[in-house]
Amino acid sequence: MSIRRLPNALINRIAAGEVVERPASALKELVENAIDAGANRISIALTDGGLAGIEVVDNGCGMVAEDIALALERHATSKLPDDAIELVTTMGFRGEALPSIASVARLSIASRTATGDGWRRVVDHGDVIEDGPASLPPGTRIRVESLFARVPARRKFLRSARSEYAACSDVVKRLAMARPDIAFSLESDGRRVFSVQAGEARLSRVAALTARTLADNAVLLDFEREGVRLSGVAGLPTYNRGVADHQFLFVNARPVRDRLLNGAVRAAYAEMLARDRHPVVALFLDVPSQEVDVNVHPAKTEVRFRDAAMVRGMIVSGLRRALDAGGFRAVQRPAEGALARWQSEPVAPPARDPDMFSAPVPLMATAPQQEPAWLAAAGVAERSQPFLAAAPMGRAEPAAAPVPMAERYPLGIARGQIAKTYIVAEAEDGLVIVDQHAAHERLVLERMRKAADGGRVAAQALLIPEVVEMDETACDRIEERAAELAEFGLEVERFGPGAVLVRATPALLGAGDVHGLIQDVADELASFDAALSLKERLDLVASTMACHGSVRAGRVLSVAEMNALLREMEITPHSGQCNHGRPTWVKLAHGDIEKLFGRK
Template sequence: MKELVENALDAGALRVAVTLAEGGLARIEVSDDGCGMTPDEMALALERHCTSKLPESLVGEEGAIEAVTTLGFRGEALPSIASVARLTVESRPRGRDGWRRTVDNGALASEGPAALPPGTRVVMEELFARVPARRKFLRSPRAEYGACLDAVRRLAMARPDVGFTLEHDGRRVLSVPPGQDRPARVAALTDRGLADNAVAIDWVREDMVLGGVAGLPTFHRGVADHQYLFVNGRPVRDRLLIGAIRGAYAEMMPRDRHAVVALFLDLPPRDVDVNVHPAKTEVRFRDPALVRGLIVSGLRRALDAAGHRVVQRPAEDALARWQAEPVAALAGPQGWPVASPSTSLFDRSPGFVAPPPQARAEPAWNPPPASLVHPLGVARGQVAKTYVVAEATDGLVIVDQHAAHERLVLERMRAALAGGRIAAQALLLPEVVELDEPACDRLEARLDELAEFGLELERFGPRAMLVRATPALLGQADPRGLVADLADELAAFDEALSLKERLDHVAATMACHGSVRAGRILSVAEMNALLREMEATPHSGQCNHGRPTWVKLAHGDIERLFGRR
């Protein structure tokens, strides 16, 4: 099916219709409105290794395949299918009559005139009917249908200018119109929520261009089934590209989660080999390091521009997190009576005593600032000594103070590293941290790297490290906890990681120790300072472990909670 759809695209089709029966095991039909074929061209297309897709000026030349810009070029698909199934090809060029040719398991069964609109229709039936040893190794109809759907989805994503439909057992399961822009097509084929929770990518380096869309780090999935990669318009599954995506999202996403991305890489055909796998899903690059750097830089730049954005889930999701519980006329905290919900303020007896306020408030010496110019609003209070509550123009913002400050500290450390090294704060009395010997060995091997972060360590016997200085950015850090966590983090390092990736791991661990802890009471000024810095810091929408740092309850959501909508 993939090969037939690629042929339709190579023919210049603007609409492609795919029909499957029993997951494609019983029947596959692909119709298009492309250029069509004459009877002679149709007969040639069904011959092995005959193709019209190589540039005429380079036929027979050594570099002909490298100059190919079509999806197919080997001349193997149609004759291979026809050798193991019943294949009927009907085609009509514009301004000419149509023609039909049927090949049954390699033998010509019939041919003659056919009535059809301009374009081509290919029907495959009875796959492996005469090769039972091959047919029994096919997967179930449901599994084969899933593979076909994924292939059509990827090809439709690669060509937003072409309309696609897919029907399975009489039910239409996919339909996208021609002429869509790339972000709209990607969102239509993946997740509708991606349109509001993604950033556009547009990055050029030398003669390579990277485009597409990338989900915010908090818009992730448990499996990597929503990572779509294209090289020169061809859907591919390439380890280099997948690794580059993982590197770009490092320290912005939980390690067991996967980004949602659609990346389109265009580069000169001479710099990529698409002929290394029969299915043409794997490629080899002439300069893999350059390609990896382009992808990491392009994704990082786009995610940096997202600033403090974080996934905002639909209103139903937000409302589902709230529970409406009946209020009983029971004693409140410290024995204070609680009024029944049906009791009006005007009906309460004179002896009724209202409970004292249980929350902390600070005197407002100046009028509270307006929230109009601040996306994350202005602080109105703190809940459970952990969450900052702020009022924005369009709703209520709740910030996890530890997660948010952790990201801010990490970004400060990265900025300091970019300028050289992080300043160290010498300890008045060096502190001895006892660890097991392998942990000390790991730390000793990284002394120079850790010193760049302002953490100065020294081996102090077989099972101890001496801490002489800690990063000044961390303030009053706990040297014991910091060194122990770093030793554990180093144990998890993959030796294949680049130096920068290892340093990012170290920075994230240090930032966790230097951030405001949950349980600390913040002043209103501290809360507002945290909000303002978040608005000005890239990636502040998620902590170093990929969790969101803030959520918003829109005014409409609040109104639903109280039955106003």
């Protein structure tokens, strides 16, 4: 077959295939045009998830009639003042968006400058069907209808209206996060979805577009290195999600989806999250134009960095420093499901006897009443009539030392232990419940890290070395990493084809289950050995060791031990979550407690 030139209509449809994959991609191009036009207010309206209609209205600089006609031609743009394409600072610049959309849909564009007259042009699948004056305020209004109506091969691959709406909403949210200086509003089938105002703080804007609770459960970032600035919002590790849809990444105010950046976020949270949980972050990178290539993808959703290693390292270290500054913070709310399980007991009529705590008091009722469970357990024999008795009172005894003031400490003062697992503490602003095993697990890990940074974790030699039998491949993994394990005080050597000999364990762990520790370390190396860097692998090994050396659930702690644990948590980074990403403590604020008892 001989070579031939393609007709313009087919060229436009091919270009549309690159730029307009679905309603969300068309919407992205239109909103970016509005941003580049200098608008500070952008309104978006969707019909049937964008399948039937998309409308974008802005108050930008507007266009005259000649510019409207030129904007609908291929490779015509106002966004490149010269030929330095690598230094582009606008959202888009190829000049293919509007003609590509107009070739596969009915597109209406009306615009007016601040000092000129309004003009409107309508293009239906590549054919101009209307061109004339229009009445509208300064700015631009673009409406796209019947996308891919005449391209059934593309139309049938579009998803349901609900799925397309979700994609459109995600596009608008990401662009709105990138530009808190612009007001955005989104409507779907006449229903207002969200509206954010111009000039909001970055944390407020991100929280408004994701979840309001993020504002109370996040840390702010602001770091700069070698001309690259990293800023944004990072959710606490205990404030996580089951999917990675709440990770928003921006380069020079451009929303991107980049494997390098996603991998850096995963590495920063590696030892603070469970494997199936994902952090909530919105990261903004400001990079000199000559250090980043934004022309990797036609839709500008991918970028390439000149020094990718430096950018990745900056994200990992920046996130960890910000989370370190968060200290012992955890999600500041009890789980709604847990609160829902609290139940109110029936309220008895008031007693006549003023000394209601001294003896059983008859109730003003004729129906038999069930005795309280605690009373039956206490062995009270009188069952001749219904009665109400008070629960046993605690006995006051002189304190051996003055009780510390709760307001002096963020995590309060220990008041007791429940189920030999949870520490109950009284803080100035509420009731704190601490999982002693999870909390101590994190503290041991941070001690091991600190010791490793200082050179080497102290090892405690075993009086009699222990032989741990495993399959040969597991022994191979342990043998290969013996030198690295020794840095954390775990000294091992090969002892035949199917066993390893353990000569010393980390002194921080004390006596423990050596066999279980070695098996768990081997499992961790098998799961992550090829995928993670050496530092990340060592962090996972340290996390596994810390789990074996922490205070177990079921151990009775003295008040002094409980308070010592609380005080160390307050000064230890990341102590708000255990090594697996679960919270180590929760707080019931005074308001929450009052609600439980119907006092508020």
